[in-house]
Amino acid sequence: MSRLGNKVALVTGGSRGIGAAIAKRLASDGASVVITYAKDSGAAAEVVKAIERGGGRAVAIRADAADAEAVKGAVAETVAIFGRLDVLVNNAGTAIPKTFEETTRDEMDRMIDINVRGTLAATQAALKYMQRGGRIIMIGSAVGERVATPGLVAYSATKGAVKMFSQGLSREVGSRGITVNNVQPGPIDTDLNPAAGEWAVPQKAATALDRYGHVDEVAALVAFVAGPDSSYITGANLTVDGGMNA
Amino acid sequence: MSTTVVLITGALTGIGRAAALAFARDGHPIVAAGRHEEAGRELVTELRTLGTEAEFVRADVRHEDEVENLVDRTVARFGRLDAAVNCAGTEGTPGPLTKQTADTYAATFDTNVLGTLLSMKHELRIMLAQGSGSIVNVSSTYGHTGAPGASIYAASKHAVEGLTKSAALEAASSGVRVNIVAPGPIETAMLNRFTGTDERKAGLAASVPLKRTGRPEEIAQIIMFLTSDKASFITGASYLVDGGKTAQ
Numbered sequence: 367m368s369r370l371g372n373k374v375a376l377v378t379g380g381s382r383g384i385g386a387a388i389a390k391r392l393a394s395d396g397a398s399v400v401i402t403y404a405k406d407s408g409a410a411a412e413v414v415k416a417i418e419r420g421g422g423r424a425v426a427i428r429a430d431a432a433d434a435e436a437v438k439g440a441v442a443e444t445v446a447i448f449g450r451l452d453v454l455v456n457n458a459g460t461a462i463p464k465t466f467e468e469t470t471r472d473e474m475d476r477m478i479d480i481n482v483r484g485t486l487a488a489t490q491a492a493l494k495y496m497q498r499g500g501r502i503i504m505i506g507s508a509v510g511e512r513v514a515t516p517g518l519v520a521y522s523a524t525k526g527a528v529k530m531f532s533q534g535l536s537r538e539v540g541s542r543g544i545t546v547n548n549v550q551p552g553p554i555d556t557d558l559n560p561a562a563g564e565w566a567v568p569q570k571a572a573t574a575l576d577r578y579g580h581v582d583e584v585a586a587l588v589a590f591v592a593g594p595d596s597s598y599i600t601g602a603n604l605t606v607d608g609g610m611n612a
Numbered sequence: 613m614s615t616t617v618v619l620i621t622g623a624l625t626g627i628g629r630a631a632a633l634a635f636a637r638d639g640h641p642i643v644a645a646g647r648h649e650e651a652g653r654e655l656v657t658e659l660r661t662l663g664t665e666a667e668f669v670r671a672d673v674r675h676e677d678e679v680e681n682l683v684d685r686t687v688a689r690f691g692r693l694d695a696a697v698n699c700a701g702t703e704g705t706p707g708p709l710t711k712q713t714a715d716t717y718a719a720t721f722d723t724n725v726l727g728t729l730l731s732m733k734h735e736l737r738i739m740l741a742q743g744s745g746s747i748v749n750v751s752s753t754y755g756h757t758g759a760p761g762a763s764i765y766a767a768s769k770h771a772v773e774g775l776t777k778s779a780a781l782e783a784a785s786s787g788v789r790v791n792i793v794a795p796g797p798i799e800t801a802m803l804n805r806f807t808g809t810d811e812r813k814a815g816l817a818a819s820v821p822l823k824r825t826g827r828p829e830e831i832a833q834i835i836m837f838l839t840s841d842k843a844s845f846i847t848g849a850s851y852l853v854d855g856g857k858t859a860q
Contacts (some may be wrong), residue, residue: 532859533859533860534859536821536856536859537821537856537859537860540820540821540822540823540855540856541821541822541823543822545822545856546856552845554845573784574780574781574784574785574847574848575784575845575847576784576785579845580844580845583842583843583844583845583846584845586842586843587837587842587843587846590834590837590842595830595833595834595837596830596833596834597830598796598798598822598826598827598830598831598853598854598855599830599834599851599852599853599854599855600821600822600855600856600859601821601852601854601856601857601858601859601860602851602852602853602854602856602858602859603852604849604851605846605849606843606845606846606849607845607846607849608784608845608846608847609780609781609784609847609848609849611848611849612777612778612780612781612847612848612849
């Protein structure tokens with residue numbers, strides 16, 4: 367049997383970037399996958415099609431991560447469709463890079479709503495269904511631990527919150543055999559943070575490997591954490607950042 | 613997975629032994645290092661039974677000539693060095709800081725810190741020239757937190773964290789990655805020596821969020837992941853594998 371055979375995974379924000387790579391990777395490891403997306407149903411359908419072409423099972427559900435009720439609904443729908451939920455990947459997130467003093471209140475609220483509130487809501491909903499062996503995986507950020515460049519102040523604050531949420535929750539659900547971990551990517555080449563973008567130069571320079579990471583390099587780590595081999599890892603912050611925080 | 617030539621120090625017991633067995637099951641050629649000839653021969657026989665090529669080299673990581681010989685013999689035997697797992701370590705002499713001496717300090721630091729330094733020095737000599745390779749140093753949760761009764765051990769593992777991160781920064785531009793796995797309480801002879809009694813070990817397990825100690829195989833798996841190409845963007849990182857102990 368494949369590593370994630372008979373498992374069901376929900377990946378929030380799975381229509382593009384890191385989330386799409388995670389969804390495809392978990393599916394290729396054998397999981398049935400649900401992805402959520404906010405707006406771009408075309409992109410979400412492409413991810414589903416790619417998984418189905420590879421022989422996997424996938425469904426896309428529209429649920430804006432900023433809308434806690436929609437997120438809760440997506441969790442319930444996942445269980446309704448596939449009968450269970452084993453892996454939750456809280457991937458949906460957003461960054462609005464600009465200096466803190468230029469950041470508007472609305473922009474701060476948007477980052478808090480998606481990165482923190484959405485993650486809390488999805489996790490709380492998922493824990494209702496999760497059994498022994500369950501995996502809660504946050505996609506935090508290397509800047510949730512250490513900030514090497516300007517322009518990410520409010521974003522890093524939300525990712526710091528995700529880090530401590532993950533650590534704290536691991537204490538509460540450990541006795542149920544559920545692990546909670548925080549995967550912390552550094553600069554990864556996506557639409558949200560393109561390697562060719564104006565904010566890329568200092569980020570690339572801050573890595574030891576002197577390059578942006580590829581989405582598949584994050585997906586590989588998430589797949590490891592989602593699988594059986596990570597059974598004693600919980601409450602951990604697992605960095606995949608090209609050495610940025612070393 | 614493609615075949616990688618693996619060097620493991622401290623391979624005769626505990627986590628190092630579990631790592632050797634795990635790499636062998638995946639068919640990777642292995643050089644296992646340790647201080648005891650007979651145990652080394654037995655391990656190599658077991659590894660070969662699993663269908664891989666394996667050699668034992670006697671080496672004490674506290675002595676540079678032995679480490680240099682270990683690395684050179686690995687390259688002589690298999691032509692390259694792709695992954696190095698530095699597991700050799702000692703708990704030293706646990707006890708209150710006020711009872712420690714220059715000798716107990718030196719005994720612990722010689723193996724845990726000097727041993728890791730010398731191992732990386734010679735592993736990197738090969739890997740930097742190759743332009744590829746991955747090193748995993750085994751630290752401890754006590755590389756991240758203090759530990760009453762284990763001050764020197766904790767200090768030595770903090771030192772391993774700093775050595776590793778610095779090595780990662782120095783090696784990054786050459787395509788070599790260097791990372792840490794920091795285990796919590798794992799079922800090994802070292803843990804039994806550390807805890808002393810079954811009651812104390814049970815108490816320690818109860819303090820872990822997952823309510824149990826870990827198995828050496830659970831450390832071996834993350835070591836294999838970090839040395840593989842799947843971890844290509846991970847360097848200078850320290851991965852806690854502790855059942856949640858440090859999250860509290």
